[in-house]
Amino acid sequence: DAGVTQSPTHLIKTRGQQVTLRCSPKSGHDTVSWYQQALGQGPQFIFQYYEEEERQRGNFPDRFSGHQFPNYSSELNVNALLLGDSALYLCASSTGQDNSPLHFGNGTRLTVT
């Protein structure tokens, strides 16, 4: 039973470029959340997708957008990259039930130069 898988594992981009990160949820999970984790800090909530809709959003600018597909997989898109966007981007999946635990992937390390 595969857990949460994310691709790519590492990515280097130049300031101003756009990036797309991908996530496949754990089998049986239908909800995907995205988090940004800066070095030495806790994960910060970006948004959550359920039934192909953005269900809740954290304090991130519109440059951050996402999508969920019918098979529950998800993408995170970041436009007009800034140096400060360099971080570990984590995808977490869960069921749609209340208080369902988050199961995290190993993340995508994004470096913006």
Next chain:
Amino acid sequence: GENVEQHPSTLSVQEGDSAVIKCTYSDSASNYFPWYKQELGKGPQLIIDIRSNVGEKKDQRIAVTLNKTAKHFSLHITETQPEDSAVYFCAARGGGFKTIFGAGTRLFVKA
């Protein structure tokens, strides 16, 4: 806004000793409190969680306590082992769908 504070930021213990990590939360609607362990190069892994209708929960060497009145919750690890060395995060989920994380505690267990 919603916030979770975590202390200490770094904790060093001798193998076999206990480790305690404490967190406070601000959102009174919070009703679910998970704890995660993150090892180098990996994503956070759930180690234990507690719901607001429970004051304490134990799983082998790990226990969590929750004081809803004071908005405090704590993680206790007994008989620590070198493999317990990692970064630990507390978190809280309230009336919405997002889980808010603390800043993390780096635990060092010295053999």
